[in-house]
Amino acid sequence: MNRFDMHTVASAFVALLFFVASYAGAVAQETFPSEKLEIVSTSGKTHAFTVEVASSDGQRQQGLMFRKSMGDDRGMLFDFKEDRDVMMWMKNTFIPLDMLFISKAGKITHIHPNAVPHSEDIISSNGQVRYVLELNGGAAKKLGLAVGDTVKSAQIK
DSSP: OOOHHHHHHHHHHHHHHHHHHHHHHHHHOOOEEEEEEEEOTTTEEEEEEEEEEHHHHHHHHTTTTTTTOOOEEEEEEEEEEEEEEEEEOOOOSSSEEEEEEOOSSSBBBEEEEEEEEEEOOOOOEEEEEEEEEEETTHHHHHOOOOOTOHHHHEEEE
């Protein structure tokens, strides 16, 4: 290999290291506090979860991106701090998710089941909500969760 080729290979290697370091920094940039959360069905059955809370702009933008798995009793609660129409998507999200849209009072108003990983299709709240709870895809059906069920946590008063 001549000197020019060595320089080219070295430059490419440095560029690759820079890209990997930048990517790793982007993935790990946000941390999330966690809390206990319960969903109480209209029949009175309670389902317990531990959720990470995304309440800042940066946390909400990162969400569950780049995660490869999530425990069955885990989830992420997005707090939008005000009632509003919410639009979500699955860009850079590797696992299918159920999205539960929740009012300020803690009532589930809409469920979008099994959102498709990596999809950039917009998923709408279909009205104003304060929170979105993401669970593993299929969890809402498996647990019998429905519109009208109540969500309780420290974040949702």
